[in-house]
Amino acid sequence: MLDDRAKTLAQGKNFAALTTLLPSGQPMTQVMWVDANDEHLLINTEVGRQKFANIRHDPRVTVTVIDADNPYHYVEVRGRVQDSVTGPVARQHIDDLSHKYTGAPYANPIQTERVVLHIAAERVRANG
Numbered sequence: 001m002l003d004d005r006a007k008t009l010a011q012g013k014n015f016a017a018l019t020t021l022l023p024s025g026q027p028m029t030q031v032m033w034v035d036a037n038d039e040h041l042l043i044n045t046e047v048g049r050q051k052f053a054n055i056r057h058d059p060r061v062t063v064t065v066i067d068a069d070n071p072y073h074y075v076e077v078r079g080r081v082q083d084s085v086t087g088p089v090a091r092q093h094i095d096d097l098s099h100k101y102t103g104a105p106y107a108n109p110i111q112t113e114r115v116v117l118h119i120a121a122e123r124v125r126a127n128g
Contacts, residue, residue: 001039006121006124009065014065015031016034018051018063019061032045033101034063034065044093044116052117059080062078062079079120079123081118083118084116
């Protein structure tokens with residue numbers, strides 16, 4: 001079961017910082033749209049992106065979800081990508097996220113296949 005604080009912030013219109021590890025061990029962070037279900041944080045990306053290659057090499061990640069109304073209220077989730085889903089489910093998920101954040105379907109060109117990353121929390125720290 002995902003921590004309620006993380007779930008609530010991730011299901012809101014709040015941005016997240018996703019940190020993955022490059023093959024060299026250096027961290028890499030991107031600002032991302034985020035979502036959650038009862039068990040996992042959900043991040044949607046493409047299989048051709050560096051962050052996905054990083055996760056295939058090392059599934060450990062940190063996701064910090066920041067409250068859009070109060071940036072001093074945030075939750076940091078350290079965990080692992082436990083599963084990933086591609087195909088129509090991932091394509092629908094990016095449209096759902098786009099509606100949440102922009103009010104419209106996803107408009108950016110898709111270069112490779114979409115994938116939803118299911119992140120299992122191992123440690124949660126909240127502020128605010």
